[in-house]
Amino acid sequence: MTAVFRVGLVRLVSRGSTASAPTTLLQAQTNALPAAFMQKCNISGKTMRGGPRCPKVAPYPYKTKKYNVLSSIFDKTTKRFDENSKVICVEGPIASGKTKFAKELAAELDMQYFPAVDLDLIFINSYGFDMRKLDPELPPSCRSFDIKDFCANPKHVQAAQFQIRMYMLRYSQYVDALQHILSTGQGVVTERSPFSDFVFMEAMFRQGYVSRGARSVYNDVRQNTIGELLKPHLVIYLDVPVDVVQKQIKARNIEHEVKSKALTDSYLSDLEVLYKQQYLKEIAGHAELLIYDWSAGGETEVVVEDIERINFEQHETDPHNKKMLDWRFPLESEWCEARIKYCNEKPELMSYFNVPRYDVPELLRSADDGKVWRDVWFNAPGMKFRPGYNADVGDTGLLTKTKLGLNEPF
């Protein structure tokens, strides 16, 4: 009886305070909540805002300046945050138009765009020297193997190592993205993410490109590392069916993709199935998810409008909401700790990739091969010393130089 009375009262009260009558009981109760809980804080695009984003506080120069415990006393973290401080991951099959879309989205939302990773990040050193030129001097197990080699020969022994490296690069880039958002408050748009990378490994395994043992090592590595990251706020999946993907691959006419032995119909459909049935299902429990049929391309503006309608605030105000749990730091100091972890302790995060698994021969190299590789690799131009200290490629002033870069390759 009391409950009925209460509902009636709530309806009366809410009718008085809002113009339109609430249609459901839930809405009625929400309307009756104090104004603070009603505050909406959604992502907004340039068009909607009517101008570029104006940061409240100047961004922290996180690429050149350390952020440690001492700096965290003077420089707090959430003061730079606004409604656009979100991580958006653009996902989708190969040649689905992710790059163009992600760039447009980042421009419209005033976010930082992080391009798709490539093994060039490993094979081209800090001075622009292409380490693939060393291949003739190296034993077969230590030669370079990038996307072109994978497309040409997907069943090569190094295919598994290739995918693990892709995961590592995505992970590294995602840490950079988190550094950016925590240090500047600007949102980030990434193309694919370490979270979806397992889709490729799984599809490669189903197609027989990699062995069961290699997949198991990959899963161990993933399990050991993935929990350190903060998951994205929003995942946008551009859905393109396999036949259209094949057409797009032909249309964009990149040689290794068109002639590829790896990108078969069954591989692509495996990718699609895994994306939809495993990744999207899994991430939907954490992040907001938008799926678009992108087979004929699409309008970025439409997506931006949809993003503007998502209420991200509800996940922060409701403690029982399961979404975006890892982004809830009750104390300012916890935000600062997270920022220290990503900005200052990236080498530690990357060290979690050292999972001691010695049971999969294709992921090991013999000691002799390793010796040859080490001798050749670290005597290449610009590799003898750490970046910035190589006189042979024109670094100067070394006699008195002591500066170390932040999170640079070692």
Place this chain on the structure above:
Amino acid sequence: MGASAVYDPLELLTNKGTRQPTFLSPIWNPMAGALAGFGAALFMNWGLRKPVFSGVQNHVLFTLIGGGAGYFLDNKRNEYLAKRDAVLRHYVELHPDDFPKTDRKKYGEVLESWVPVR
């Protein structure tokens, strides 16, 4: 001059005789410290994958710190030994009855003659 015929405990703690420090003894520890500091600078550069002779101001600094540490420890040790002797001397002065001057004996006077019994 031969040894005196009596043992004076105070004399034993005071008179250092004519012993001179060698050339190396006062500089050995500072030198070892300086060398260790220089080596540490080289090792640090090697460990950080820099050329070993980059940032030579660090080498100078580390060498000075190492040499200083050696010198400091040397002084500290000398002070400790001097203080210990002073304490002992003082004690002997306060308790002259416990430390009588004794005649000097030879072992022949201390040990009994050895008579093997087979």
